[in-house]
Amino acid sequence: MSHRVLLLGAPGAGKGTQSKRLAAEYDLEHITTGDALRANKDMETEHGTPREYMEAGELVPDPVVNEIVEAAISEADGFVLDGYPRNLSQAEYLSEITELDVVAYLDVSDEELVRRLTGRRVDPETGDIYHVEFDMPDDEAVRERLEQRDDDTEDVVTERLRVYEENTEPVIEFYRDQGELVEVDGEASPDKVFERLSELLE
Secondary structure (H helix, E strand, C coil), rough: CCCEEEEEEECCCCCHHHHHHHHHHHCEEEEEHHHHHHHHCCCCCECCCCCHHHHCCCCCCCCHHHHHHHHHHHHCCCCCEECCCCCHHHHHHHHHCCCCCCEEEEEHHHHHHHHHCCCCCCCCCCCCEEEECEEEEHHHHHHHHHCCCCHHCCHHHHHHHHHHHHHHHHHHHHHHCCEEEEEEEECHHHHHHHHHHHHHHH
8 A cells, every 4th residue: 555645844853864764665755845846847837947946046936846746746656745845835735636644743842953953064075964963974084074064054054944934834734723733753763753653654
């Protein structure tokens, strides 16, 4: 049986990690807005192609994102959605085009999100991501060349979280009002979070 799963949560809540695990474990498509847009940059919609907006450095408008997500969903037997819907109009659109089996919200405090995001470090040579507290490489040479991304500084992270809450809080309320939202403790260990999500799918 195939599953249609939506994972909600702030940047740093662990959506990417858990989505990948669920996709691998249950043979689902991992659909992220970013990947879907990159894969369909030249898809013609009434509002132009994603490429036009991306190359201009502009946000891709909802109708374009909606069409691309719809195309990705229609090709998938089952899926985990990660990073969509980002606002209420996208959530309403999604409810018109598909029935979801599980809507899980990874609940993590702002304090913990800031700690996770500001601690991230990237290896500029491989693109691998580490964390100063949870996951540093053993190799001394790799440790020395790690860098913090510009969007992982505390000021930027705080602003990202503010924007996320402003846009996505109504999405969480939308699913809560429909009785579909399941809150999962996103501060538990990744294995515990995965265990809880798996229970919801079984």
